[in-house]
Amino acid sequence: MTTTTTTPSTVDLTKLRNKIQGGILEESTLPPMPCVRVKREALLETLEFLRNDPEYRMHQLKEITVVDGLYLRESERFELVYLLHNLDTQKRVAVKCRVEEDDAHVPSINHLWRAANWGEREAFDQYGVKFDNHPNLKRILNHHEFVGHPLRKDYNIFRGHWCSEAETLLDELELRRKMFPERIADADHDPGETMILNIGPSHPASHGTLRNLVELDGETVLYCVQEIGYLHRGFEKSAETHEYNQVVPYTDRLNYCSAISNNVGYVKAVEELCGIEIPPRNQAIRVIMCELSRIMDHLVCNAANIVDLGALTNFWYLFNLREKIYNVIEGVTGARLTNSYARVGSLWADITPDFIEQVRGLLAEIPQHVDDTMKLVARNRIFIDRTVGIGKISPDDAIAYGYTGLCLRATGYEHDLRKAQPYYGYDQYDFEIPVGHQGDTYDRIMCRFEEIKQSARIVEQALDSLPDGPYRADHPMAYLPDKQTRTYANIEGLVNHFKIVMHGIQPPKGEVYSWTETPNGELGFYIVSDGGMKPYKCKVRPPCFYLYSSFPDLVEGQMVADVIAVLGSLNIVAGELDR
């Protein structure tokens, strides 16, 4: 088995050093990637250079976030963190920049990466750092009547604010009109005669929490603006007030269609922070569980998507299979949906003796369910007319928007972290990565169906080669020592027991960014530890946040009914989007 910790990405920063000379204040690592801290004056130049220089070509901005250093240092309270990624070479770089509280602003990089648009809005909303020249710097997760910036360390977690009514969003629509004035000029209807239609948040196809406002010329969408945050449940603030293992249940509720993937993504980050190596059996069990979750996630996404297109029968076919997987997973984890299965360095429990048998039974049934559905849709004229060529996006645009995972692969760009930067021994399994042709709704749906089959292959191989041995890491923080042989037998055992009960997990001071390939794409956790028992900061990089930010580009110019079809095919899960 390969090691569990991510191989550090080595990037030669000499060229950058020569270019930015006086601007670099500090060079360090943000494990597993190198990190440079620059002066604010040099920030824009650094990022631009890293993006454009052929040696670096960081074509994707993974994440923008802020660390509030109130309890970490005397001055320069806010530290901005930019995570960059070159998808071809898998090199990653982090760039940091500190600003004072009373002068908290940096230049916007919206023109470099489109992903920055929402990333910066979130940083502004949560921390109050301003981004100069941002086209639309308003709150994104919290509502417009909110006062203060909740992720600041001095904001009381319990201080809520009532919201009296929803925003009209007309200001954002006006911005969009200004960006593309030719559309309204070419429309069949005069400017005053177009129709403005509100879709969501309480709409069956908008997953209950997504809101779109569209301006229609007949049935064609001219402009679309979105509002998110209706399910912002304060994951990050809650994580800061809970011990490391207590955060696991919160991660369930990020992408609740595939809870275990999130558990694993989170504990992997904490393990990397603590330097815990998990044993091969644990890795294999995590792979099996994650792949079963991937299957469940794709099932529910495709089922709902096809229902949105008007085909109800598929829903029953696919959901039945999901129920069967639920039953098997429930046998091990004790819960159907919110499993909370992974623990730092461990699992809640080993698999049950009959688990392997049951999973094999499931694997035998999967093709039947998928084929039944495919028979109904694959050659169905209505289905094809409504999905092929609808909601297209090119690979370049997709990367600029921060697409990862299946939606990126559907555009024809092959990138899967399980292959590109394998973890948990994914390199030992034989599986293929389905890619699409043109990144439309059809490709996304079909890639999902194909991935279900590929995941089943992985599970089968993992079952065949499931190693024996312990499922818990040999590390004092991974589990309570055995009472008879350790706690009561010697003083080390007693101290170990005391430490873990009283203080929980205390990673060393430091930070880490760790990623896994979840059904929606790269789920990243950026955790900062101050040496205490709770994370100082725990930022999620939610894949669908970036997917959804591209939504207007996908649907403008399409018919209004396609808005629904495209939305379903992106698999936006609100828990992960809004956290």
Add this chain to the structure above:
Amino acid sequence: MGLKDGQENPVAPGAVVPGARDVGERYPLQAPLGRSGDPDVDALGGAVTITKAEALVAWGRKNSLWPIPFGTACCAIEFMGTVSSVFDLSRFGAEVVRFSPRQADLMIVSGTITYKMGPILKRIYDQMCEPRYVISMGVCASSGGFYDNYCTLQGIDKIIPVDYYIAGCPPRPEAVLQAVVELQNRLQRTGA
């Protein structure tokens, strides 16, 4: 216009719903055969049932609940499980899931409600025709659950009245079915 902090909740949880009367007990729907007291009716041999209009209406309400799912989060996925074939809400006569509040009389709030969502929930509730019932599915909707923080509404009963609370995070589909059946029994018993 949500409630301001500290303002009294208009309908306290568990309060008696205004207008609820015990019609069912006084006028059982099914008159026992042959004992209607009316010789003409008895002559028909039980093919006719005599009842009160109120009891008939109660019976109708009980068996034609049209739910609107106000699903926002993880609980909504379990609600999907409840209506799909394995658990099958339609066995209990409440499967006509309607997404328009104007065509529904039972709102099942499944998922976390944030302050931002508050005004929307209130508006949707107001759009439903009376009589209307609310089931709060899961701890988030009932009390905020483990999201005790700056963005989550600590229970939907701060803005709309709730008839049944279901515990669980998420509740199992059986628990949802139980809440629906309980509501139906109440409708039969009290007519509202």
